[in-house]
Amino acid sequence: MVKTVGLPKPAANLLLLHIELKYIEPAIWRRVAVPENITLGRLHSVIQIAMGWEGGHLHEFEIAGENYGIPTPDGWGPPVNPEARKTLIKALSGRKTFRYVYDFGDGWDHRIKVEKVLPAIACPQVPYCIDGANACPPEDVGGAPGYEEFLEAIADPNHSEHEAMMEWHQDVFDPTAFDRERTNEWLKEIKV
Known part of the structure; x- marks a missing residue:
């Protein structure tokens, strides 16, 4: 053996x-x-x-x-x-x-x-x-619908939520x- x-x-x-x-x-x-x-x-x-x-x-x-x-x-x-x-x-x-x-x-x-x-x-x-x-989407952004809204808001300085989202995220976000x-x-x- x-x-x-x-x-x-x-x-x-x-x-x-x-x-x-x-x-x-x-x-x-x-x-x-x-x-x-x-x-x-x-x-x-x-x-x-x-x-x-x-x-x-x-x-x-x-x-x-x-x-x-x-x-x-x-x-x-x-x-x-x-x-x-x-x-x-x-x-x-x-x-x-x-x-x-x-x-x-x-x-x-x-x-x-x-x-x-x-x-x-x-x-x-x-x-x-x-x-x-x-x-990756930011934590606590609100799921897929919230992420879509977040991306729209940060991409458009004239968006009604632009400033709020930029302040909330507190950093530059590149989705790509x-x-x-x-x-x-x-x-x-x-x-x-």
Whole structure:
């Protein structure tokens, strides 16, 4: 009998995910590689960084007919399965698409599709953002309709809400901006 003591466990394959924020035009999306055995809790962190969210709101995954998130101790909200230990590959149960909702008030609905399986060595780091387009909306802007109104107001100095929106956001906002290199620097913080 041959002993395999001391041999490292083979690295997990990567899943190439296409993450798109629904109901927004032009599309806000990211293409991210994650290990297939990433927990949903860690995947939440990857999505937050890749998309540009700040993480101050509740979230939930809907995968293969099951809901996953962080159960609230007081039982507020819909019941969810704990996300902390559930791996993405097990939750998928062979499915290729799933849903991630961030901020139940604004209702940022993301469609996530597994585009392909990659070998573990396919990316220079894991997780890794391969590509993307357009800036994440500001937090608490009011969902897709509020974001549309925000963009109209900041683009037109004569708009009745222009000054209020500029003061509320307190920074220049370019809806076409996306910095893949900076995103990957932030993704280095996530230990998978």
